[in-house]
Amino acid sequence: MSFLNSIGRSMTRNTNPKGPSKRSPTPTSATFPPETPTSPTAPHSQSQLSSSQQKPLYLCSPFVESALVKGNFKTIVMLPKYVDIMEWVAVNIFDFYTNLNEFYGVITEFCTQHHCPTMAAGPTLNYTWINQERKSVQLAAPYYIDYVMTWVENLINDESVFPTKSNQEFHNSFPSTVKHVYRQLLRVFAHIYHAHYPQILHLRSEPHFNSLFAHFLAFGREYELLEMKDVRGSSSSPVGIGALYEKWREMGILEG
Numbered sequence: 001m002s003f004l005n006s007i008g009r010s011m012t013r014n015t016n017p018k019g020p021s022k023r024s025p026t027p028t029s030a031t032f033p034p035e036t037p038t039s040p041t042a043p044h045s046q047s048q049l050s051s052s053q054q055k056p057l058y059l060c061s062p063f064v065e066s067a068l069v070k071g072n073f074k075t076i077v078m079l080p081k082y083v084d085i086m087e088w089v090a091v092n093i094f095d096f097y098t099n100l101n102e103f104y105g106v107i108t109e110f111c112t113q114h115h116c117p118t119m120a121a122g123p124t125l126n127y128t129w130i131n132q133e134r135k136s137v138q139l140a141a142p143y144y145i146d147y148v149m150t151w152v153e154n155l156i157n158d159e160s161v162f163p164t165k166s167n168q169e170f171h172n173s174f175p176s177t178v179k180h181v182y183r184q185l186l187r188v189f190a191h192i193y194h195a196h197y198p199q200i201l202h203l204r205s206e207p208h209f210n211s212l213f214a215h216f217l218a219f220g221r222e223y224e225l226l227e228m229k230d231v232r233g234s235s236s237s238p239v240g241i242g243a244l245y246e247k248w249r250e251m252g253i254l255e256g
């Protein structure tokens, strides 16, 4: 079933998909202007190639195979019977955000302006942010991620976007809003894999983190929330996790 094509359907809501909201463990940035729901630009490529082109650890065995669950993730993303598709997407977005935020909270002390002066997601890839003057700017990863997580948290807490009352319907713009959210959460995953995988390994969290990301990818593919060009990047500035996606597809844990 196509999620994006389902917005015209009339919907009846009868559940509350959200648990209690949590305060973001990401650092706050009082020196930056308030978050706006504008999107960062397409990946920005650096002119210099990294000298070390060795295979990242997340693509190496045994880490690449490490997961909490075995089998194809497609089975756990399918819409359960009698569940409204909007509710299903909303509750899953909430879970992805909450879990990713927890992971980032654990490694946040390593994601500093000093260690991560750019929002890097590959040897030649840095994401840029569109500021309030509509200019594309480089932000240190902790600031970029703080913007993303604060923006998503505010959306989730906004009853007009993620309604929780039974007589409220989702707005027609909900599918495009969550696509936007998905793109930004993907970038946070991409940065953590690229820049902080050693810390994930140090915490022995790679099965958890891999499972969360595989679930995120499978769900995004199933409900058309994920653009493959965002997963792979361009040939001159590929996203590091693009190779991970391909590897997992070969391994049969994502859809064919």
Ligand SMILES: [Zn+2]
Pocket: 110, 111, 112, 115, 116, 141, 142, 191, 195, 196
């Ligand atoms: Zn970082």
